[in-house]
Amino acid sequence: MKRVLVLSSSPRRDGNSWTMAQAAAGGAREAGHDVDVAHLADYVEGLFRDCRTCRGADGACTIGDRYEELLHERVLPADGLVVATPLYWYGMSGALKTFFDRLFCYTSGSAPDGETVATGLTGKRAALLIACEESYRGATAGLVTQFQELTRYLHQELVGVAVGIGNSRGEVQRDPGRPLEQAAELGRRLFDIRVTDYRIDTVRSNRVWGRTPESGNGTAPLASATAPGG
Ligand SMILES: Cc1cc2nc3c(=O)[nH]c(=O)nc-3n(C[C@H](O)[C@H](O)[C@H](O)COP(=O)(O)O)c2cc1C
Known part of the structure; x- marks a missing residue:
């Protein structure tokens, strides 16, 4: 049994990326995995700042929200990460970008246990779920490339991307491209999908x-x- 974290990053808690996140979680549960589902908005409030002025005397990040809890208790223990985001301005949601920006605070040389955290981020399987309004393939191309690169940087294996088209809440369910089935399949096969390079x-x-x-x-x-x- 593997541990899977499904992280939903839209401020709209019952929106399309959440619907896709739930589908992926269902698939991962069907495969017998231990599945944890989280709303990023519960953990991340502050933007990344200038670490030189922001770090405490011990080098720890001083942004007063629950990011550290998310990282240590939910992200690092996971073997697989499924990240769901709405497409915002042809990229990921601001909250998700902040999640990645703030990894710096915990992985840089001046952070306490930075090396341990950096190592703990590696070796995971990853999948990306995108909810967006436009079906034009170029709309999601930049985000997919960014995710490919950041997972490569983190020594994670990107196993797949599902894109659901919809705008009003839950509308992805009506997408004839069946993104919820694709998301469920990604969850189900997160550790089986063969990735070659x-x-x-x-x-x-x-x-x-x-x-x-x-x-x-x-x-x-x-x-x-x-x-x-x-
Ligand atoms: C700030 C903002 C920016 C958006 N930018 C895009 C965009 O560039 N392309 C697109 O197809 N949809 C865009 N949308 C639409 C959302 O991606 C779409 O409504 C999505 O289904 C929302 O997902 P959610 O329900 O999980 O929040 C944008 C919506 C907002 C609020």
Whole structure:
């Protein structure tokens, strides 16, 4: 059993990203995981500041909200993170951006236990859920790229992105693209989805999916890897 944190970052608590977050949580529960769901708004109030003037004498962040609790009690213990956000100005919500900005306060060299926190953020599986009004693919492209890069930076594995189109509360349920099913599937398969990122010299088979009984449901890589093109 893995621990999954589903973090919803819209100020609209019963909105579309929350609806997608709930679907992902349901999928992860179906897969038998220990699922924790949180509203970012309960934890993050203050913006990132100038750390030089903001840190206490012990180096700790002095912004007086529940960010530290979220980080230490819910984010760091999770094996998988599912992050839900509305699309705001073609990017993530301000609260979610602040969540990432403020990781700096806890991971930099001057933060108490900065190295331990930084290490604790790595190795997680991640998925992104986006609720937005526009279905134009370019609308979400910047956010998807940013999330790809920040998970790469954190040594996390981005397993997938689901985009739900809707504007009024809960309207994503009516999106014919079935984003709630996609979100549920991401939650269900968070730790099974095969993520590959080859280089020219990556040793690999000429097939992607296993065919033998040993390879189970076909999502496992073939057991015997050969040279490129082999
Ligand atoms: C400040 C703000 C900025 C927005 N910017 C965009 C945008 O750039 N593109 C878009 O498709 N929708 C945009 N929207 C619409 C929301 O993404 C959309 O209503 C979404 O479903 C809201 O999700 P929520 O219910 O989880 O808050 C914006 C909404 C707000 C309030």
